[in-house]
Amino acid sequence: MGAAKAGLCLLAGGLAGAEPHQGQAAVLVREGRVAALGDEALAKADEVRELKGLWLSPAPLDAHVHLYLGPGPEQAMQAWREAGVAAIRDLGHKPQHATPRDDGGPPLLRTACVGLGATGEAAYWLAAPMSGAQAFAQAAREQARRGASVIKLFASGLLDFEHAGEVCHPQALTNEEVAAAVQEAHAAGLPVSVHANGERAVSQALAQGVDGIEHGYFPGSRCLMSMAQKGVWWTPTLAAVEAHLTAPQGRHDQATLAALTEIVRLQKAQIKLGEELGVNLVLGSDAGSYNLPHGEAVFREMASWLEAGVSPATVFEAATKRAARSMGLAGELGEIAVGARAWLLATEEDPRRDPLQWQRPAWRSF
Ligand SMILES: [Zn+2]
Numbered sequence: 001m002g003a004a005k006a007g008l009c010l011l012a013g014g015l016a017g018a019e020p021h022q023g024q025a026a027v028l029v030r031e032g033r034v035a036a037l038g039d040e041a042l043a044k045a046d047e048v049r050e051l052k053g054l055w056l057s058p059a060p061l062d063a064h065v066h067l068y069l070g071p072g073p074e075q076a077m078q079a080w081r082e083a084g085v086a087a088i089r090d091l092g093h094k095p096q097h098a099t100p101r102d103d104g105g106p107p108l109l110r111t112a113c114v115g116l117g118a119t120g121e122a123a124y125w126l127a128a129p130m131s132g133a134q135a136f137a138q139a140a141r142e143q144a145r146r147g148a149s150v151i152k153l154f155a156s157g158l159l160d161f162e163h164a165g166e167v168c169h170p171q172a173l174t175n176e177e178v179a180a181a182v183q184e185a186h187a188a189g190l191p192v193s194v195h196a197n198g199e200r201a202v203s204q205a206l207a208q209g210v211d212g213i214e215h216g217y218f219p220g221s222r223c224l225m226s227m228a229q230k231g232v233w234w235t236p237t238l239a240a241v242e243a244h245l246t247a248p249q250g251r252h253d254q255a256t257l258a259a260l261t262e263i264v265r266l267q268k269a270q271i272k273l274g275e276e277l278g279v280n281l282v283l284g285s286d287a288g289s290y291n292l293p294h295g296e297a298v299f300r301e302m303a304s305w306l307e308a309g310v311s312p313a314t315v316f317e318a319a320t321k322r323a324a325r326s327m328g329l330a331g332e333l334g335e336i337a338v339g340a341r342a343w344l345l346a347t348e349e350d351p352r353r354d355p356l357q358w359q360r361p362a363w364r365s366f
Contacts, residue, residue, distance in 0.1 A: 006046035007028050007036075008048075010049055010346075011025070012346060013053040013054050013055060014056070015027065015037075016350055016352050017058045018037060018056075019037065021040070021041075023039030023042070025056065026042045027041055032341060033339060033341055034337060036338060051346045054346040055346065056345075057345055058086065058333060058334050058343065058345075059366070060085055060283070060298060060302075060319035061107075061319060061320065061323035061329070061334060062284055062287060062297070064214055064284025064287075065089065065286070066126060066286070067088075067090045067100050068093045068288070070288040083299075085298055086334070087329055089112070090112065091152050092112045092114065092152040092195075094114070099147065106343055106366050110327045111147070111149060112149070114139070115127030115128070115154055116139050116143075116151065118130075118131065118173055124157070124172075124195070132177065136173075136178075136184075137180040137183065140180075140181045144184070144188035148190060149327065150327075152193055155171070155172055155196045155204060156170055156198055157169030157197070158197070159217055159263060161256050162256060163259060164259045164266060165263070165266060167218070171204060175207070175208060178194070178204060178210070191326070192212070193211060193235075194213055197215050197216065199222070202216050202219045206223060206226050212326060214235050214284070216236055217241075217266075217267055224277050227277075227279045227280070228277045228279045233281075233322065233326045234282065235283070235284035236267060237284060237301070238304035239292055239300040240290075242304055243289070243291035243292040244291065245264065246291065264304075271308045280322060282323050282326045283315065283322075284301070285297035285301040299358070302355050320334040321334045342366075343365060344365040345358055347360075
């Protein structure tokens with residue numbers, strides 16, 4: 001599209017994810033941002049570009065990636081750029097890694113900086129190990145100073161790949177540790193999102209007032225209802241486990257593959273239930289984790305949700321407006337709204353009916 005200093009009006013067949021407007025499916029773009037919509041956009045245009053019959057929508061976001069997992073942060077960022085993703089959130093890296101910086105995008109980069117985790121056996125490799133409420137409070141303050149946009153806690157271990165429904169280290173942190181991090185983060189104006197698998201860790205996190213649950217395998221209906229009630233976001237990261245099912249032969253034995261299949265089945269049922277209960281589902285892939293490439297991961301996550309029976313409209317919302325809100329980017333990305341960045345994709349079909357259309361846009365503005 002170029003810089004478009006003057007007003008370039010994009011005239012499409014339809015708009016998805018746009019704020020209410022009068023008249024035609026038109027978006028006026030000025031200096032990279034949406035300046036007007038509908039008939040007003042056409043009236044103020046210096047130039048009109050027709051996107052005949054195409055649907056124009058905001059580019060999707062991925063709320064859960066790890067830039068240090070995979071080929072390295074630079075290549076990962078390149079993959080996200082090529083995939084047409086508008087923003088990503090890095091949810092924790094090791095203390096010895098430098099925090100990747102936002103270069104202005106696309107994509108915009110949000111980060112948790114260093115993850116906060118437990119010591120001992122439950123220690124997580126993307127977190128600094130610590131113990132005691134004071135240590136968690138101090139570490140949360142430190143990440144805020146380093147420019148974190150979210151504080152990430154690791155409150156449980158990983159899934160037990162041998163036994164579907166079970167979690168390694170089901171409760172890694174004390175209530176006091178979680179509470180201390182939440183208090184400091186909120187005092188700094190930052191949300192807290194928690195790696196939590198299993199009902200114990202999820203319910204603990206919810207009770208301590210966290211803002212988001214990451215992974216959240218096997219939360220159970222009580223936790224899902226609580227999430228819905230509190231408006232806590234849930235990023236269920238299905239693709240990360242599914243990626244193990246397509247691992248090269250020999251990585252997992254038959255018994256493990258059977259357990260993995262069951263884990264995926266259970267999580268798909270929980271996601272579907274979460275949608276029915278009105279949980280604030282947010283799309284994030286856990287890209288960079290095993291066999292899950294940056295960029296492509298976001299589409300795999302969408303495909304998994306669709307296979308789970310989640311409606312395409314929910315997938316669309318989860319990848320746009322809800323992801324943007326959870327990432328502190330409301331009004332900036334995830335919708336076609338006056339003042340928002342005009343990082344738009346044009347697709348043959350309405351992405352609210354088929355979000356995988358984003359994988360092969362007919363045109364993109366960035
Ligand atoms: Zn992760």
